[in-house]
Amino acid sequence: MLFDPRIPETAPSRGFPVPLEGTRSVLLQASSQGKDPALEFAASVAAGLERRPRSLDCRFLYDEEGSRLYEEITRQPEYYLTRTEASLLARYAVDISRLTGPATLVEFGSGYSVKTDYLLSAYEAWSPEVSYLPVDVSDSALRGAICAINRAHPAVRVIALHGTFEEAFALFDHVSPILALFLGSTVGNMNEEESRDFFTRVADHLRPGDHFLLGVDLLKDKGLLEAAYNDAAGVSAAFTGNLFVRMNRELGSQIDTSGLEHVARFDAEKEQIEIHARFLRAQTLELPLLQRSFRIEAGEEILTEISRKYRIETLLPEMETVGFRLRRLFTDERRWFALLLLEKG
Ligand SMILES: C[S@@+](CC[C@H](N)C(=O)[O-])C[C@H]1O[C@@H](n2cnc3c(N)ncnc32)[C@H](O)[C@@H]1O
Structure with a gap:
């Protein structure tokens, strides 16, 4: 369809x-x-950035562009x-x-x-x-x-x-x-x-x-699993990056998304793929709705999604x-x- x-x-x-x-x-x-969707989104991001290790709720990956990119992922040869x-x-x-x-x-x-x-x-x-x-x-x-x-x-x-x-x-x-x-x-x-x-x-x-x-x-x-979440066309990477594009647009987060890297690797002990956004440079993520700022260090990874294997x-x-x-x-x-x-x- x-x-x-x-x-x-x-x-x-x-x-x-x-x-x-x-x-x-x-x-x-x-x-x-x-409810106020921006406030709910901001509260979820703040809670995730306070957690250690830092993680974000994967449900917010699916705005209009995220849903479109997900469909594109499903058509990638590795997926x-x-x-x-x-x-x-x-x-x-x-x-x-x-x-x-x-x-x-x-x-x-x-x-x-x-x-x-x-x-x-x-x-x-x-x-x-x-x-x-x-x-x-x-x-x-x-x-x-x-x-x-x-x-x-x-x-x-x-x-x-x-x-x-x-x-x-x-x-x-x-x-x-x-x-x-x-x-x-x-x-x-x-x-x-x-x-x-x-x-x-x-x-x-x-x-x-x-x-x-x-x-x-x-x-x-592991090789098949990691390839599926690191497609050569870069659609999975765009999907991860889009979460931060969404934060900039809906929350005014002021993240330089060119400084992010998509990292997807298999954790053999937990038997799950873990997808992270790695910050290549130190940045400050703003949440003006909550009057909060979060310093993200160079090299720091934020978990955006897990995919457990059964x-x-x-x-x-x-x-x-x-x-x-x-x-x-x-x-x-x-x-x-x-x-x-x-x-x-
Ligand atoms: C991995 S996609 C799967 C889509 C489709 N079922 C398929 O198999 O291709 C996950 C879907 O669940 C939706 N979703 C994620 N978290 C959700 C939540 N907490 N409540 C309702 N829908 C959610 C997303 O918007 C997305 O459409």
């Missing part, structure tokens, strides 16, 4: 379903979107993740739909919903009245997804939520049965504690018989502990990526 910027603007009301002209789709604004997951969905979407039966699809961190297309086609075979509820902090990605889905699947009703994962749970009380989707190994961006809390919350909000489809990147050779033998017991049972495990011949179809017990 291609991004189509012609998606109509929503009315400025917040918290109410806003019908998108000429379609059956609606875009909901979660309550967090009604095997999206291609491998897409091929699994292409091959097994019909099997997945047969295993779950008809369901409303709720997707966390849906982005442009490109791969979801396979599932929408499979579920449309069950009923022409499929409902799809994508949730994402990126307004531009949601609009692009709605537009593309309306074109490719005119009968699918899209109810999109512009908000956080946390805010998505409010939707769960209104629909059943559910197939909750968490694709793209996005869960790998959460640390161990965050992902355990997230899985627990997903399980708590699903009813027995509902399903959860989880896409995870499996542990593999072993099925440790992930499965974790999912069982929170109340899921495995219906089917789908993986490719090289065992690079896995889709776990889980049922709430």
Whole structure:
């Protein structure tokens, strides 16, 4: 699916379903979107810069340009993740739909919903009245997804939520049965504690018989992993740099982004890729909204994102502990990526 910027603007009301002209789709604004977004962003940056080691919340990587760059990353030859997951969905979407039966699809961190297309086609075979509820902090990605889905699947009703994962749970009380989707190994961006809390919350909000489809990147050779996050075209580097461009634009941070370097390396002990912005020169990062300044030393690295890599033998017991049972495990011949179809017990 291609991004189509012609998606109509929503009315400025917040918290109410806003019908998108000429379609059956609606875009909901979660309550967090009604708060002062710059203040929330500034507070998150300040908290991250006070932490040791310093780190930033990766959710802020996804403004309009960040979402566009992420899509470009998925098309880089080194970035095997999206291609491998897409091929699994292409091959097994019909099997997945047969295993779950008809369901409303709720997707966390849906982005442009490109791969979801396979599932929408499979579920449309069950009923022409499929409902799809994508949730994402990126307004531009949601609009692009709605537009593309309306074109490719005119009968699918899209109810999109512009908000956080946390805010998505409010939707769960209104629909059943559910197939909750968490694709793209996005869960790998959460640390161990965050992902355990997230899985627990997903399980708590699903009813027995509902399903959860989880896409995870499996542990593999360090060289392959590091290449995926250091593409030769420099798109991953631009994605990291864009977080600081966003800070300059939205927070007035006055960072010289030419003095930043993208550093992505595999930590074998933690079994995760760690992405940093390294400051080549000392700089002062300003947060005028909070009247705060932070001195960053030459050579200092700020963690912008982690991407954890998984072993099925440790992930499965974790999912069982929170109340899921495995219906089917789908993986490719090289065992690079896995889709776990889980049922709430
Ligand atoms: C790694 S991308 C994956 C996109 C898509 N699911 C895919 O597989 O290509 C992560 C997506 O999650 C969204 N996201 C990140 N943190 C989020 C949060 N806390 N709440 C809601 N969406 C979030 C981003 O905007 C982005 O679209």
